[in-house]
Amino acid sequence: MNWMTFSGPEIFYFGASLWFLLLTFTAKPESVNSGARGRTYLTAIFLASAGILVCLASVHAEGWLFIKAYKVDPFSQVFKTLLSLGLFLIVCICGQMTDIDERRHNEFFFLLFSCTLALMLLVSADHLLSIYLSLELSSYSLYILVALRKRRAQGLEAGIKYFLIGSFASAIMLFGMALLYSTCATAYLPEMAKVLPGMIGAPAVVTGLVFTLGGFFFKLAVFPFHSWAPDTYQGAPNQVAAYIATASKVAGIAIILRVLASAGQGSPYLVHILVILSVVSMTLGNLAAIAQKDLKRLLAFSTVAHSGYVLLAVLVMDASAYSAAIFYAVAILVMKFTAFMVVVELAPDGRNLRIDELAGLHRRSPLMALALLVALFSLAGIPPTIGFTGKFLIFTAAIQKGYVALVIIAMINVVISLYYYLLVIKAAYLLEPARTLPPLVLSFPKRLLAGLSIVTIVVAGFCPYWLIQIAQAAAQPLILGR
Amino acid sequence: MAGSPAHSVDLAALLAATALPFFSFLAIIVATRGRPKVSAGLSIGAAAVCLGCSIGLLAFHSGLSAPIEFSTSLIASSGLNIPFGFLVDKLNLLMIVVVSTICFLVQVYSLGYMAKDPGFSRYYAFMSLFTWAMMSLALSASLLQLYFFWELVGLSSYLLIGFWYEKWSATQAGKKAFVMTRAGDAAFFIGILLLFIHTGDLNIAHLDSRSALAGVPPSFITLSAILIFGGIVGKSAQFPLLTWLPDAMEGPTPVSALLHSATMVAAGVYLFARLYPFFSLSPTAMSVFLAIGTISMLLASTMAMVSRDIKKVWAYSTISQLGFMIMALGAGGYFAGVFHLTTHAGFKALLFLCSGVFIHRFETNDVFELGRLGARRMLIPMISMVLGAAALSGLPPLSGYFSKEAVMGSLAGLPDHVWLAAGLCGVFLTAYYSFRLIFILLFPRERVSGEPEGAHGAAHKAEYGAMALPLIILSTVTVFLGFFETPLRHFIGVAGEVGQAPTWPHTAALALAVAGAAVAWIEFGRKGAAQIGFVERIEPLHRLFAERWYIDHFYGLLVNRVVDRGIARLCELNDRKVIDGSIDGLCEATVESGRVVATLQTVMVQYRLLAIFAVLVLLALYYYY
Amino acid sequence: MIAPFSEVLVVAGILFALGAFCAVVRRNLIMIVLGIEIMLNAASIVFVGASLHLSNLDGQSFVLFILAVAATEVSVGLAIIVYAFRRTGSFDPGNFNLLG
């Protein structure tokens, strides 16, 4: 068994987090100078970029590990690549983490890498237990990451809320898993996929399934498990919020797809629940976002809304919907990252960014303003952006299944969402600051990053075929797994 | 299209007569606005060519038997073929000669009248625009083409009335003229469209030969005839759309002479004559036309009796003479109508141009004032004006006498003598108000002040010369045109129509005209006359006439109260309050609910756990339900 | 097996509800965590019961892991909560509601 070759990413990230753990032990608390910090950062960048290569190298791997509890297939490998990409992007904007105690930077990276590792395990998990374990592992890293903030009051509150709601949700999920296990007589997803469609109507199965999904809904911030999102985004350090909004969401989409793909589509009740939750999530997220003053909190609510769109894809449950959801995961990764990048760059001291603080951005940094504009339009789903193409694919899949009304509701939500995105854009392009602020000086790599983000969003929106093919390839195992 | 050389000569002449003024218009607008002399030269040159071509065509085709037609299709989408071209027959040969003559003379006259105006070039540009539109209108081959130029004529009228646009009343008058004629044109347009939909053919020749109308129900012909007549009502200022014409006198006097008496307003009558065979298919429509002509004729005469403004008197008289023409045509007197149109063009232009000389000289429109300032000392215009007024009153041997007798003749041919009575009444009133004006001018009550005529300078002389020449020409025409009645009748080719009508209406008309003049003499002319007309002694009547029978009040009420402050305001309110209000309300509600939802998201963490639990329970309930 | 599986489920269900009730009702961060632990235990009971019922060992292994995870959870959670207590001197979740 050549498990070394096809579990390369996991091993690599395990090693990387171990490396940071060791650094944590060796570093002397008193003597953190800028050189050491720079070294830590460079290491992180190096490891993160190397991680992408490792993931790419093993992208075609396929097989099982741990008595088939762990499945390596194109689906998981694509998501692992996405996660490594997400991590790399987040590390890129961690250059000036003034909001986290400098002595804790090693721990920060340790938690970040181990969280990524956990998410990678999650996307490969094929057994309830492995799912549960990796989910918990990623959550615990994040709880601490959130609480790490120097602005303790905010960080702690966010951490507490995240932790309480998260562990509540995972308790529910665990109970659901227990029910599923007890009715299916197996904890392997492929085995469950064989028996579940036949007994999908049974109360215990439905309860178990819905409870289990609750844990994933928490990851994805779907109503009613979304309530941590606004506070956590707002209270967490900007970089951590960015990580939660991107990598964590991507993994959430992955696991929800894998579990529901094995549940199959036999139950109208399940679909009804998903429809309800999807509609409520997007409506509630979009409505609540209108009233926000804090940019991160606004993005949190927009995340809730986007979970609603993802659920729309999930509930359709066919090949095109799965690939649409995978495509949308990519879209979320890119556009959320771009938006958060602007937040991070505009708040070098790590404070929260109020929307009216964006005033005059178009003059201070036209590039950042443009990045924000493109990212927000992409989030709103205006072509030619990746966000639009993602929505288009989802809607296509949904309408093919006959959910026209649902798509119209989603489009109305898009209109509502554009309203608050426009408010942000207005602040960036229209308002003038009370006192003139100095131009924002960006280093070349940052400009390159911003430029690449913009180009990616637009080009992937306009010429999405390559990405769609990848998404289709990744969705293949979900269909065959049935 | 035509092949023979004669035809190509015709075509060239027609093209020259229609296209040259247009090009002169474009050239003046684009290039020569800064050079008034060149502009005037261009415009007058174009008018002269028009005149030459018209006379040439008339001379060449004096024995024309069948109409000549040139046509090409302007737009042809499937099911829609709109031909554009020329239709030449005797009627419009006569018409284009009249039009181009007056155009040419008025433009020459304007050299003097407009000499010091800053908008000199613009004036000639608009004049050229009018010439183009009017000539093309007269030569139109299809009804739609006629409508096309009909509107353009309206445009040039609008522009020329409001020529002195800094004068608010002038712009007001221009707008009024355009909108009121437009109201008539809307009916005209509907009529055309109806006709087109049912016959698929708007060719005037086809309509007149009635070949296109086979199988069209008579009620339908009546309907479309009346609708088309709406356009005539608007353009010729007939009842109920007659009040724009007196207001149009705000424009320069040569404009009034050309557009608002001799040619443009006569276009309505021309259209009537043009479609005469078509209209006469419907006796109902014909009697409607007759009635409208009569009403307009009488109303306008009464208004003219009390006006103090020299131009307005002639304007009212124009309406009433147009009413005469329509009466004649409505009564079946095709030749009478056309002949009266021709003679009227001559003497009415003459009257206006004479008034123009006075106005130019004394800078007032008030008749009494003009008289006091010594209008009678200006010999040429005064004599011409007397001639014109006499022609207007229908006194022999002037042209008006002959044409009015013809009109009376055709009215007498009707079985119902009400029309004739009305006509005779009109003759009396016409003579009365014409001579009222003449006597006021000739015998001012106060002593004539003002310097003798020769006192003004050489520049004035030149201007005066330019103005006097057309007067003389038109006076000559007025004096002699009447004697051409028989040749004209033969040319128009409806010889049989006059029949052996009794001669008493003619005598009566002449007698009444003399009587009218006599009454005017008693009240205004003789020594010691108070110069107060009998109408002015009856106050309510005077006010009724002076307020134009309150027609304007009605329109003002309609436009301001009903449309502007009524329906339009409702629309606006609906827009602001209902539509925008509901949209804004919806958005506000969305934003507000967003606030509520956002506030709900800030509750304590335990409530959030509770919410999760509650939702799960609800979902379970949904399942078991 | 002594008790029928359905009764195990009922017991576990009641326990789960009690845990949830505790987490929702008690205005004390520690008690909330405790409630969540009880919910985990309810799940453990189901796993054990099912494992016996189905003669499948997966459930047993599940419970082992749950124990470990619960311990981690408590440690992470308590670390945050205790830190918070040190700063504010309160376990009342209502005191931690400043964001928004």
Place this chain on the structure above:
Amino acid sequence: MQMEPASFPFLSAILLSCVVGMITIIVIPEEKKLLIKQVSVFFSGICLLLSVYVFFAFNRSAGGFQFVENVNWIPSLGISYFNGVDGFSLPNILLTGIVFFTGVLTMWELETRVKEYFALYFVLVAGVFGLFMSLDLFFIFVWYDVSLFPMYLLIAVWGTTRKEYGAMKLTLYLLAGSALILPAIIFLWAKSGLDTFSFVSLMHPGLFTPSVQKFAFLLLFIGFGILAAVWPFHTWSPDGHVAAPHGVSMVHAGVLMKIGAFGVLRLAIMLCPLGWIYWAKLMAVLAIIGIIYGALAGLRQTDLKYVIGYSSVSHMGVVGLGLSTVTVEGLNGAVFQMFAHGIMTALFFSSVGYIYDRTHTKNIPELGGLSRIVPVASAFFIVAALAGIGLPGLANFWGELVVFLAAFKVYPLFGVIAVVTLVVTALFMLRVVQKTFYGPANPRYAALRDVTPWLGVPRIILVAVLLILGLYPALLFNVIRTASVPFMNGLPR
């Protein structure tokens, strides 16, 4: 449907010159304002020349789709980059070219944030061009939104009266329209079973069942109808017109509203003819209400741009009336009217722009007597007003004539109402002209300078187009006919 592939991708070249123009502008430093303007004029000039070339090179006897370019884009969904022009889109492409070019020149005197303005403007126009030439439903939607998204900034940054309100209203309204269009497009795609978004493949009369057509038509009609300012979805349009800067108002009223009508024609009518026939009465009623309503509401306005905005509602009602007649003439007239109205409003806004830039007011009572001070600038506005009245000799006359003709055949009563409304239109247009340009000159504006030849160029172009088409309408009708006649002949009865 006959299709002629292009020997050279002229249509893509138009799009490309927009994109290249935009990138060039972005690259130029902000300070070099004159250079930015020159580059804008250059690239928009290329677009204009190309569109004029395409217009005249179009084979009028062959008809069908010409200059066709087809590249597979997303094969899995049947999406292709599929461009081509027919008799319906060709006039609109020419219109866009003209309005684009003149719009750039109209904003020649812009001084604030020049670079961003022209970059966004190019994006806007690229979207419009793309929409008119695209034959793939996916791309039609993409272009629709591409043209939409610069709109907010263009209005909110460079606009005037209540600009943020107007911009937000416009953007949300139009996006709400697209919220109906996108589901409808996908719905049709799903129902066709052909797995293609190609317009040409979907345009078979028997492809969709009547109920599908009725449903999809309604969605598309309302969705695009919002953009065409169909009553009662019109209120964004006056507010948006008023708020927008002049160059944008030109594109917006001149071209963007045409997108709405064009979308109704291309997607709703051509794909769902049975739905069209079914809903025609509704269309006609809304259109006729719009015609009267726009004219009456226009009567009450005191802001120059509001007047034009409401007149647009009225004139677009004429387009809607033409489309609702289900006749060849109706389609011909509607497309012609679209073109004529586009040129006319562009001229309107261009002239108002000149006046506003100098007097800094659009409020009619504050103006007055401008004809004495700036005669040429006034003349341009007056020509536009005359065109708006439907005066013969200017292009609008023919559009209205043909539409009314069709309307009289099908809905005689509506035809009468529409013609009578012309009187009201005349009244309010002339009232505006009178109050703005006539009367004694306002001494406050005595120092204004009249249009210089260079600044006059855009207006002269527009006037010339109005005049040429007014005197020789066949130029356009011959093109439109190549699309309308075959389409109506193929219509299931």
